[in-house]
Amino acid sequence: MTKKKTILTVIWTIxxxxxxxxxxxxxxxPRWKGLFLAGSGAFLILNLFLSLFFISKNFKE
Incomplete structure (x- = not known):
């Protein structure tokens, strides 16, 4: 349980x-560069949410 909690805490921090x-x-x-970087960050956050979901669902105790 502690490994699962540690991994999930690290992912939430990231x-x-x-x-x-x-x-x-x-x-x-500037306008477009900031929008591009923020969009890339949002895409990365979406991928981390998906991995967070699958890790919490399939983690072996």
């Missing part, structure tokens, strides 16, 4: 860091 970086890129970079 998702939070990517979300913060995406919002900062929208503010700091």
């Amino acid at each position: 998702i939070a860091l990517i979300a913060i970086a995406a919002v900062i890129s929208l503010i700091v970079f």
Whole structure:
């Protein structure tokens, strides 16, 4: 159980860091570059959510 909780905590932390970086890129970079980086971050967050779902569902105790 502790391995599962540790893995899920690390993935949630990575998702939070990517979300913060995406919002900062929208503010700091010029129009299209910031939009591209934020969109790439959103796509990465979506993939991490999918992996989070499958890891929590299929993790062996």
